[in-house]
Amino acid sequence: MARAGGTVGQLTQLLLHPEHEGGRHARxxxxxxxxxxxLDYIRRVWASASDAISTTIALSSRHEAYEVLAALRDRIETTPWRGERGRTALRVLRAHLNFAEIAGGPLHHASERQTAEEAGVSRTTLRVVYETVLRPRGWLRRLRVGHGREGSTWYLGDGTIPGHGDHALLSRFRSTRFPPDPALEEWTTPETATTADIDSTVLGQLMGHDAFTHHALGSAALVIISALHLRPDQTVAELVGTSSVSRATTYRTLKRLADHGLVQHTGETWTLAPRALEGFGIHLPDADNGHTAAPAQGWDKVAEHHGTSGIAARRKALHAAERAAYQEALDRLSEHRSRALVIVRDGRQVLVPVPRPDEIPPTWHAPDGRVLDPVTGHSAADWRVATDGRLILITPADQRSYDELAAAHAEALSEWESVA
Known part of the structure; x- marks a missing residue:
């Protein structure tokens, strides 16, 4: 309605119309x-919708959607992601870009567990980069929180914030132990360049493996490998600019990769070894001390060498157990039904909602699992006690949805108050 140029008054008429399915919650x-x-609720929804269309793009075809995603991928690859948190945010954002490419547009669905598995990080780390990097910097916005079997609804942004520059949150990735001294010209320019140049497709393919967890090769190795794959034969100074990794971390990471035979250098330039993207290194004698580095035999062997083998599998098993427990809780909630008292007033039946319609006293429990009628003392044929001590209506005709039950309860409450 907002994108089509409608008004809040027209939206109110539609939502409050008794035959409009979309207005059930407002009614x-x-x-x-x-x-x-x-009316206050409708105005809040309208304000949110108006804000959403001002920061999103209307896509009329699938081709336009892929053009937008391609432009977004280029922006991600040329944005400097400084510090460990910045590189972790890059992995999470690339995971969401993978989901968006499958969905065919910036609007996509993904759960936190699904994203954590794709990016190769924990859910705790995922939430940190959501709140401190991606959401504040305009890269990602959650439009709707997931529930049940449905994941959250996300929208990919372009990393720009109205009224802020690209480096509005740069101080998050710098030390604040000693404040800058303008007289010494401190912090005027970062060590890394203002633009990067990596191949995020390579990063997206490797980031979920155990070899690139925090205690193994890490995110810095991911970014450096992606930069060298896009532009071979780079010096350390060039890698600092293209990967947005500090000089000290670049030297440490290159040495770690060289120990596995994944990179090699000729003079001052570095390049990926053959089959490095598959995790297979080569024998290269070290010119400094004469020893031969043990080549890698695949990413699994790299993970075993660093003691991180099996982390991804254990994370998936934990998430599967959490999903099963959550689904079991949802199934128990879906069984709950409330039983209301019915009285006859002026020749018509009136439902009297009880304060806690989902709870029953222990004296109502029958030995056969059914519910004892407190008036007659006999068991009610249409009711039984659930495993958590709550009522379940097992009549085949009771197939109403939660919204229908909530509307019926609200109607009964209003009718009872008017009669009282």
Whole structure:
């Protein structure tokens, strides 16, 4: 409605119309809390929708969507991701870009567990980079929190914030132990360049492997490998600029990769060894001390060498157990039904909602698992007690959704209050 040029008044008429399916929630609010609360809710929704269309792009075809994603990938690859947190944010953002490419546009669905497995990081680290890097810098926005079997709804941004520059949050990646001294011209320019140049496709393919966890080769190796794959034969000074990795970390990472035979240098330039992207190194004698570095025999062997083998598998197993426990809880909640008292007033039946309709006293429990009628003392044929001590209505006709049950309860509550 907002993108089509409608007004909040037209939206209100649609949502409050009794035959409009999309307005069920707004009508429930009006029924439970009054018309003014429903109008406030609609105005908040309209403001959110107006803000969303001002920061998103209307895509009329799948071809346009892929053009937008290609431009976004180029921007990601040329943006400097400084520090360990910045490189971790790059992995998470690349995971979301993978999901967006599958979905066919910036709007996509993904759960936190799914993204953590794709990026090769923990959920705790994932949430940190969401809140400190990606969301504040305009790279990612969560439009809807996931529930049940549905993941959250995300929208990929272009990394720009209205009224801020590209380096608005640069201080997050710099030490603040000693403040800068303008007289000494400190912190006027970063060590790394203002633009990067990496191949994020390579990064996206390797980042989920155990060999690139924090305690193994790490994110710095991922970025340096991606930079060398795009532009071979780079010096350390050039790598510092293209990978946005500090000089000291670049030297340490190159030595670690060289020990596995994954990179080689000729004079001052470095390049990837043959089959390095598959994790296979080569024998290269070290000119400094004469020893021969043990070549890698695949990414699995690299992970075993660093003691990180099996981390991804254990993370997936943990997430699978969490999903199963969560689904079991949802299944128990979906079984809950509330039983209301029915009275006859002026020749018509009125439902009386109880304060806690989902709880039953222990004296109502029958030995056969059914519910004892407190009036007659006999078991009710249409009711039984769930494993958590709550009522379940097993009548085949009770196939209403949660929204329908909530609307019926609100209607019963309003009718009871009017009768009382």
């Amino acid at each position: 429930n609010i009006a029924l439970r809390s009054g018309q003014s609360r429903a």
